[in-house]
Amino acid sequence: MGIRRLxxxxxxxxxxxxxxxxxxxxxxxxxxxxxxxxxxxxxAESDNDHDLGLFGARDNGVxxxxxxxxxxxxxxxxxxPELAEFAEKLTEAGALVGSSDHGVSKSLYSxxxxxxxxxxxxxxxxxxxxxxxxxxxxxxxxxxxxEIARWGxxxxxxx
Numbered sequence: 211m212g213i214r215r216l217x218x219x220x221x222x223x224x225x226x227x228x229x230x231x232x233x234x235x236x237x238x239x240x241x242x243x244x245x246x247x248x249x250x251x252x253x254a255e256s257d258n259d260h261d262l263g264l265f266g267a268r269d270n271g272v273x274x275x276x277x278x279x280x281x282x283x284x285x286x287x288x289x290x291p292e293l294a295e296f297a298e299k300l301t302e303a304g305a306l307v308g309s310s311d312h313g314v315s316k317s318l319y320s321x322x323x324x325x326x327x328x329x330x331x332x333x334x335x336x337x338x339x340x341x342x343x344x345x346x347x348x349x350x351x352x353x354x355x356x357e358i359a360r361w362g363x364x365x366x367x368x369x
Contacts, residue, residue, distance in 0.1 A: 281327065290354060290358045300318060312348060315334065332357075
């Protein structure tokens with residue numbers, strides 16, 4: 211069981227549109243999902259679903275002048291059983307604060323001893339993502355056992 215790599219970072223920003231313009235025009239990111247209070251961007255040479263999430267701080271309950279900056283970092287694991295092991299260890303440590311099924315990814319949300327949030331995820335292999343999954347991002351309750359039954363315990367997820 212181990213972390214494979216950093217998958218993405220999510221930032222709280224003062225103005226989503228201003229930040230989208232900066233990251234697209236200056237650093238060459240492209241927008242892959244856009245909502246009124248958030249945007250998800252992909253780096254030019256990346257094959258990730260997204261490399262950077264931008265959340266409008268004010269629109270997400272962050273007080274003006276506070277909380278601008280890092281919201282969380284996300285690391286990926288290779289298999290769903292590894293994700294299940296992390297869920298168990300994080301729960302035992304009292305660090306697990308939530309989980310979500312995003313359709314194309316399965317995520318655990320935790321906080322380290324200093325309260326810094328991070329995500330540990332398994333990503334559906336790109337060749338298994340259907341058009342419907344890609345076109346309809348979701349956030350649902352994560353049932354890791356059901357996901358292992360669906361995808362199998364040996365399927366290595368996208369990096």
